[in-house]
Amino acid sequence: MKIMRGYGIYLFSISLLWAFWLQLSAGPKGQSSFPEESPWxxxxxxxxxxxxxxxxxxxxxxxxxxxxxxxxxxxxxxxxxxxxxxxxxxxxxxxxxxxxxxxxxxxxxxxxxxxxxxxxxxxxxxxxxxxxxxxxxxxxxxxxxxxxxxxxxxxxxxxxxxxxxxxxxxxxNRPKLSSSIRKEEILKGLPTKQFHILDTREPREFSGATPYGESRGGHIPGAKSFFYQDLFDAKGNIKSKSEVENSLKQLGIQKEKPIVAYCTGGVRSAFVVGILRTYGYNAYNYAGSMWEWSHDPKLPLETKN
Known part of the structure; x- marks a missing residue:
């Protein structure tokens, strides 16, 4: 059966009981709590x-x-x-x-x-x-x-x-909030470990491979490997909140500190950020990601886990 019949579009609906939770965070600041957003x-x-x-x-x-x-x-x-x-x-x-x-x-x-x-x-x-x-x-x-x-x-x-x-x-009437972060903010926060940093690329990329056009190999110092594909369950659906929280806890990541996610060009990381923000994490997408970071020889990279 096809998803659509004729020229009409099937009608949709959803419960809105949890769709418009108040968003209280604006910007990558450390917080003791970060409320779940409207789901992404x-x-x-x-x-x-x-x-x-x-x-x-x-x-x-x-x-x-x-x-x-x-x-x-x-x-x-x-x-x-x-x-x-x-x-x-x-x-x-x-x-x-x-x-x-x-x-x-x-x-x-x-x-x-x-x-x-x-x-x-x-x-x-x-x-x-x-x-x-x-x-x-x-x-x-x-x-x-x-x-x-x-x-x-x-x-x-x-x-x-x-x-x-x-x-x-x-x-x-929602406040206009951003879930974006730029390289200058990340670089400034590295010495004090202001952010949890998640590398959402393949493990080989995290270790130094450059299959998708990065100028240099490696990962941002202090980043944890968190491959975006690991967020799918066996049926191809996004894992539950408890499953994702457990995976992050194993990496030593808690909700008290803001999270920065990156990949090659900010696609895989945006996907991860949407899941994390839905589940109550103060997460931000670095859209420039490795295409931008690796292009600047002055920006640090690591190749060891």
Whole structure:
């Protein structure tokens, strides 16, 4: 059964009891507590009563060709990012991001569901949601499990209709917060170990391999290897809060200190940041990541664990 029939788009809904928790943090500051945010991702089963939404499809071309979603908008994370060296991977100016999304016919207060390739991808859905939220599109979420999970949910609940009214006043009044951090802040915090630093790349990259265009190999001093793929369970869904917390505790990471995540160009790390912030961690994405950091010979790198 196809995920969409004809030219209509299936109706969605979700319980909003936990969707708009008060966000009290703004900036990478140490805190004794960091409240869970509005979730950055939704299970497919929970998305059955939204009456208005837009799907942003960030899957690979082949996956989009195989399973088309009528009415969806197609966008890639690269379209919202800089391509010039050494700033490759950084988010475009926020006004440009808003312009590109508005040109798709999407306004800031609309609900946006981002569909990615799940565990077979690079976390592009997380990067898109991070980019959107940075630009003020706070009603942005990615679908956990990707296309296959959403298709199964629709098959199981094909008779459910979206009839819940959505009150946008809460989301419109949210403070505009950032989950981004720049290299200058990271560098300044290294001597005092101000941040927990997570390297979300493959273990070989952490150890010094440069398969994706880094100028130099290694990792930021003090970083812990936290491969983004390890956040998926055996079914290809995001692990539970308790499972993620346990993994972080094994690395010596607690919630009292802010977390910085990076990868090669800020894609995998944005995915991880979305999960961590959903689970109550004060996490920030370093979008420039290793493309930027490794390009500057003055910035330190380590190759030993």
């Amino acid at each position: 991702f939704l299970s497919a089963e929970s998305a059955l009563h939204f009456s208005q939404y837009t799907i942003l499809d960030t899957r690979s071309y082949l996956h989009r060709l195989k399973n088309k979603i009528p009415g969806s908008k197609v966008i890639s994370w690269e379209e919202l990012s800089r391509t010039d060296i050494p700033h490759k991977g950084e988010l475009l100016e926020l006004s440009l991001v808003r312009k590109k999304i508005n040109e798709l016919g999407i306004k800031e207060n609309q609900f946006i569901f981002v569909l990615g390739d799940g565990e077979s991808g690079w976390g592009e859905e997380g990067r898109i949601v991070w980019s959107l939220r940075e630009a003020g599109f706070y009603n942005s979420y990615w679908i956990d499990g990707g296309y296959s999970a959403l298709e199964k949910a629709i098959q199981k609940n094909s008779n459910v209709k979206g009839d819940n009214a959505i009150d946008l006043s809460v989301s419109q």
